[in-house]
Amino acid sequence: MKKDLTKGNVFRNIITLALPIITSSFLQFAYNFTDMIWVGKLGSDAVAAVGTSAFFLQLCWAISSVFILGTGISVSQEIGAKNNPLAEKISREAFTGIGLIVAIMLVLIQIFPDYLIGFFNLNDPIVEGFAISYLRVAAIGLFFSHAVFLFTSISNSRGDSKTPMKVTMIGVVVNIILDPIFIFVFKFSVIGAAIATVISQILSFGLFYRKSVVHFFGASKFKISFDEIGRITRLGIPSSIQRIVFTVIGIIMARIVAQWGSDAIAAQKIGLQIESMTFMITGGLMGALLSFTGQNYGAKxxxxxxEGYQTAIKIAITFGILMGTLFYIFPEFFVRWFVTEEETVAIGASYLRVIGLSQVFMTVEMVTTGIINGLGKTKIPASINITMTVIRVPMALYLSQEHLFGINGVWMAIAISTVLRAICLSIAYHTVKRKMILSTSI
Known part of the structure; x- marks a missing residue:
């Protein structure tokens, strides 16, 4: 199943493709939101443990994204060029690659969880124990969740964003139902949240594989080959390195935050969870623009x-202003969804106020990254995002000194780097546009 995005109204094409992706993001947020509420009932220690473990799960996603993004770009361009057999071959090779790389990551997590969690120097045996247990169990679902990410990328690239939405809806509903059962009825505590997640990931994978495997991989017998793996990784590596660096910097920033205690760690995790409303919705727009760009660029x-970029950027700016305003005016309201401890609420509110000022820049950054990646120039946004993410660490160390801004200095460093990324990426796109779009359309 595929949809031709090279014809018809541009706004309608982007919105039609983006809405199911955004709906999927809302559903994922609903799961994360519910999951954090249930975990939050166990206290700030449990939230801090899940948040600490999440950094390493995100690192695994960042590594495997080399196949996910590269496949999405390649498939969309081949669909635009009317070369479906090659699109199927690319999808098969990416699926094999995901399986191999996840197997390595799973082994490492199961053998060395103590060393991974120990990096944070939490100095709290309860939080560390929770984090290690959660990480080990949650890692079991890595292959299934990453395969679903790959299937979603392929489906979106083919112009079908409704199937991923339906699969996500089922997985989220199952997860929401199982969370309180495993956490409180079976009294598995934070491990219960991990078990519920893994079960829903396995279910989502099974549904997606059964429905779409023939469309994605072709009807012929599955053969392992790596003829196109170079192309996939060449496109995906820059973005994957960007995600790896972003996650590693996130881990370092979390270690800086840890000096203010588990309340601060929990507050940051909650703040990130709330901020993900902006990230996920804009990510849907970004994914739609990437697929739209890939097909239209492939079709010349x-x-x-x-025109697609101009449409998407207007939507992104409007949404960014809205979310930034809400975060700045009502931060305590959002944080109290998850916890009631006043210290955690105060720190989380300060995070949202500062980050709220940069939300519109984050939406611009993401949409602009989407179109540049769709053109196949993945090195450009990766280089900019890596550079502007790395500078967070020295900025945070300097601004967070007690005689300056304390923990708010960490939040300021994140916001400043987001603004710089948006500015640099906007300049980069207009440079690329002159070279690749305007010059070739004359």
């Missing part, structure tokens, strides 16, 4: 590429 419809 260059004017539609730029």
């Amino acid at each position: 419809e260059y004017k539609r590429v730029n």
Whole structure:
């Protein structure tokens, strides 16, 4: 199943593709939101433990994204060029690659969880114990969740974002139902949240595989080959390195935050969870624009590429202003969804106020990254995002000194780097546009 994005109204194409992706993101947020509420009932220690473990799960996703993004770009361009057999071959090779790389990561997590969690120097045996247990169990679902990410990327690239939405809906509902059962009825505590997640991931994978495997991989017998793996990794590596660096910097930033105690760690995790409303919804728009750009660039419809960007950026800016305003005016309201400890609420509210000022820049950054990646120039946004993410650490160390801004200095470093990324990426896109779009459409 595929949809031709090279014809028809540009706004309608982008919105039609983006809405199911955004709906999937809302559903994922609903799960994360519910999951954090249930974990939050166990206290700030449990929230801190899950938040600490999540950094390493995100690192695994960052590594495997080399196949996910590279496949999405390649498949969309081949679909635009009417070369479906090659699109199927690319999808098969990416699936094999995901399986191999996840197997390595799973082994490492099961053998060395103490060393991973120990990096944070939490100095709290209860939080460390929770974190290690959660990480070990949650890692079991890595292959299934990453395969679903790959299937979603392929489906979106083919112009079908409804199937991922339906699969996500089922997985989220199952997860929401199982969370309180495993956490409180079976009294598995934070491990119960991990078990519920793994079960829903396995279910989502099974549904997606059964429904779409023939469309994605072709009807012929599955053969392991790596003829196109170089192309996939060449496109995916820059973005994967970006995600790895972003996650590693996130781990380092979390270690800086840890000096203010488990309340601060929990507050940051909650703040990130709330901020993900902006990230996930804009990510849907970004994914739609990437697929739209890939198909139209592959079909040499260059004017539609730029028109798609202009459409998406207007939507992104409007949404970014809205979310930033809400975060700045009502931060305590959002944080109290998860916890009631006043210290955690105060720190989480300060995070949202500072980050709220940069939300519109984050939406611009993400949408602009989507169109540049869709053009196949993945090294450009990766280089900019890596550079502007790395500078968070020295900025945070300096601004968080007690005679300056304390923990708010960490939040300021994150916001400043987001603003710089948006500015640099906007300049980069207009440079790329002159070289790749305007010059070729004359």
